[in-house]
Amino acid sequence: MNTDSLDIGETFGVKQDSLVSGYTKILQDIIKDRRIRWENFTQQSFARFLLAHPKLKKNWNKDETRMMDGNNYDEWDTTLCAKVLLLPHTIWTQYQLPFPFKVTQDEITAIEDLRNLRNNTKHRVSEDDITEREFEKNCRLVSSRLQILGVSTVEISKIIEEAKVLAVVDKNKVTNHINKLKETDWKFKTLKVLGSGSFGIVIHAQDDIDESNSAVKLIPNREHGLKLEENETVIKEAKLWVDLNHDNVVKYKTASFFALWPATLKKILHLDQTSTHLTDFMRACFQRSDETKKIIKGLYIQTELCGSTLRKWLHMSQTNQDYSDLAPEICLGLVSGVNYIHQNRIVHRDLRPENIYFSIGRDFMLPIKIGDFGLSTRLLVEHDASTLSKDVGNPLYRAPEMSESHETKSDKAKYGSAVDVYSVGLIISEIFDPEVSIQATRMKFNKIIYKLDTGRKIKRNFPRLDEIILKFTSEESDERQDRDEYGKTMPMSICMEDFQKSESPRRMQEIPRAATTFATNLHESTRRMESLRFSSSFQDESDDVVSPVQFHSAPLRTRFETPSPNFVLGDPGYGTMDSGHLQKDNIVHLRKLLQGNKQMWTDGKIARFFNCLENTTRHLPKDFDPNSLRTCVNRNLYRILERNPNLLSKVKLKDALNQCGFLNLSDKVDTLPFS
Known part of the structure; x- marks a missing residue:
């Protein structure tokens, strides 16, 4: 039996890129820590201080100025981080900071070595210029320098390990390996055809040797159109999948190339050209091989066998209460699985009920499992978002940023793991309020996205779930998940209490x-x-x-709040209402109005606006982090809408903006949709 297995070549230049990205993230975290301490003490923007300091203006090149001006510290590269960390101590002494920004001579040497390694890596001729020996030497260098900077051994080990295990596709080896194959001995017996798609067919297979059952996905190579690129895609799927080990993720077993004559493949799949399971691509594949008398080559991926899909459960749960009782456990499993693959820097990009499975056994057996990683991709360590293929995945569950063209690459878009969070939000809304048709589901999703309306059933019975769904499906990707004090995206949060029904x-x-x-x-x-x-x-x-x-x-x-002893007519907290105020689905228009004015859109001006609007002094600039200003503003506007909607009237908003000195914005309030 031919046991040719998937063997992917090593390219140490790519591994070194991952190594540099890993320690750059450490340097970014050090900068973020300095920034927080600086801004809390001085009430000044850290980046603006660096840009405006008279002794430092010539220090920054155009790209570095752009990175600092954007106020997104996750975009700072190694060179910029090193420049800031190596600034003379005298820059900071005049401010009499209660914490030291001075670096020792050993730390200076360590930072310079890391910067030099990054520059050498960036300016190499090709990925093949770096040998395994050189890569191992650089791993030891990075480890020792990060220790000097006080980084924990656990964090260092993680960076080194991620770089070492990074899989790289060698296209020439893939091509040569496929071409050398003769017809392979097929070691599986087909028990049932489970489904088919644009890439190939999935079967329920039994191993000839140990009689174990599994799912086998066969992906034939294409002679026209996508060739190596598609092989590379499915190889990437296998390599992304192999390292995942979680109860809510379909378990990968193995992957291997195959080469089979059309008659053999038809026999294996129990198919002919009239079969309803045969896609247009597979039918053309058989026809082409019959005409050219060529062998059909491709790749198969073997995984654990799963049960029914979530799509089938959505259909059955509408008429069976026993099935619908599983909804909370399904959602918890879905969120847990997606959080896990995100922790491994993988974005699925095609989350939908058809790609979520129940365990094998009785009908709809838990836990649920996330499968089909054909469109998944790995994000760089350095960024939450990357430039990736545009318009991938099912349009019904696709996040809006996946369809927004990149500035310089029309076929690309910039997005990250938040696209999966968006899909999860829509799927949860389906789980608790399924529709009978795709058209009805599309209308339901449109109401959630554009009108912030999850529907009567969820709003009335599950108020906490209503908030979670609207958060996950926000049109703004950075509003779907919370961030920690360093600006790092936190995992999705959901618990059993979120599924409790409202009382009576x-x-x-x-x-x-x-x-x-x-x-x-x-x-x-x-x-x-x-x-x-x-x-x-x-x-x-x-x-x-x-x-x-x-x-x-x-x-x-x-x-039904009891008025205070000082209550008078006209007090904004009780008994008053302007002719109209902004509703929930129109809050975004007010936020965009504020955001559109660069002078207004600062931490200090926004804090003053909310103080004027609520007649208080409790809002401080530090409450409005520039890195998440949009989220902070939205959170406060929704809070006001819930507790005191009168303040979001035309009169009150105009008055607050006038007090802030923004008369031009005050005039534009008339354009907002009050009701």
């Missing part, structure tokens, strides 16, 4: 109906009091009294 929906419906009567009486009595006390001025003012409809729609905790 019927009782909750009765409260607003009873409150409406109370509101009507309050409305009439307040109007009479207004007419008696302010008859001379009331005619020229907007009606600031709560209407029954407005009272009914306000949050419950706002409706």
Whole structure:
């Protein structure tokens, strides 16, 4: 039996790139720590200080100025980090900082060595210029220099190991290996055809030797169109998959090349040219081989056997309560699996119910498993987002940034792991409120994305889940996940408490109906009091009294709060309402209005805006991190909408902007969609 196995060549130049990316991330973290301490003490932007300092203006080249001006410390390369860390101590002494920014001579040497290694790597002629011996030497150099900088041995080992195990495809070896193959001995017995797609066919196979069952995906090579590129894609799938070991990820077993005559392959697949399981590509593949009398070559990937797909469960759960009770466990497993592959710097890019499986056994047996890594890719250590192929994956579950063309490459887009979070949010909404058709599902998703509306069933019964879905499916990728104090993306967070139903929906419906009567009486009595006390001025003012409809729609905790002893008519916390205020799905328009003004869009100005809007002094510039300013602004606007929506009226917003000195923005408030 021919046991030719998948053998991928080593390219140590690519491994060294990974090594440099790894320690660059360490230098970025050191810079971020300095920045936090500096800004907390001086209340000044760290990057702006470096750019504006008279002694440092000539220190930075055009690219470094762009990186600092963008205020995204994850984009700083090794050279820029080294320059900042090696600045003279006198730059900082005049500020009398309570913490040292001085580096020792050993640390200076270590930083310079890391910078030089990066420059040598960047300016090499080709990836093949670096030998294995040189790569090993550089690994030892990086390890010793990072130890001098105080990096833990665990972190150092992780960087070195990730660089060493990085798989690299040698296209020539792949081609030569396939061409040398004769017809391979097929070691599996086909028990059932499980499905087919654009790449090939998946079968339920039994091993001839140990009689174990598994799923085998056969991917024939294409003679026209994609050739090596597609082989490289499926090889990459196998190499990405092999290192994953998690309960919620389909387990990889092996991968190998095959070469089979059409008659043999048809017999293996129990197929002929009229079979309904045969895709256009496979039918053309058989036809071409029959005409040319050539062998069909390709690759197969063997994985553990799984049960039904989540798509089938979505269909069955609509009529079977026993199935729908599995929803929380399914969501927890999905989030856990996706977090795991993200920890391994892999982005799936094609998460959808068809690629999520239940365990083999009885119908819909847990845990669920994420499979089909054909479109997955590995992100660079250095960045959360990379320049990757545009418009990949299923359009229904595709994040918007995957369709936004790159500045210089029209067939590329810049995105990262947040695209999977977006898909997870949509899938969770399906799990708890499945639709009967793809068209209905598309309409449901559009409401979630563009109207911030998860639907009555989820909003009424699962309020915490409603917030999670809207967060995961945000149009802005950096709003889908939280970040730690260093700006690093944190894993998705979800727990069993998030699936708890709200108490007594019927009782909750009765409260607003009873409150409406109370509101009507309050409305009439307040109007009479207004007419008696302010008859001379009331005619020229907007009606600031709560209407029954407005009272009914306000949050419950706002409706029935007891007024303070100092309560007076016109107090923005109680009993007042402008002619209209921004609704939940229009908050984004206000944020974009603020963001569009560069002078306004700073930590200090935004803090002042919220202080003026809420008539307080509690907001400080440090509360609005420049790296996540959009998220901070959105969070505060949604908080105000929930607790005191009156403040988001046209009058209040204009007044706040006028107090901040932005009269031009105040005029633009009229363009916002108030209701």
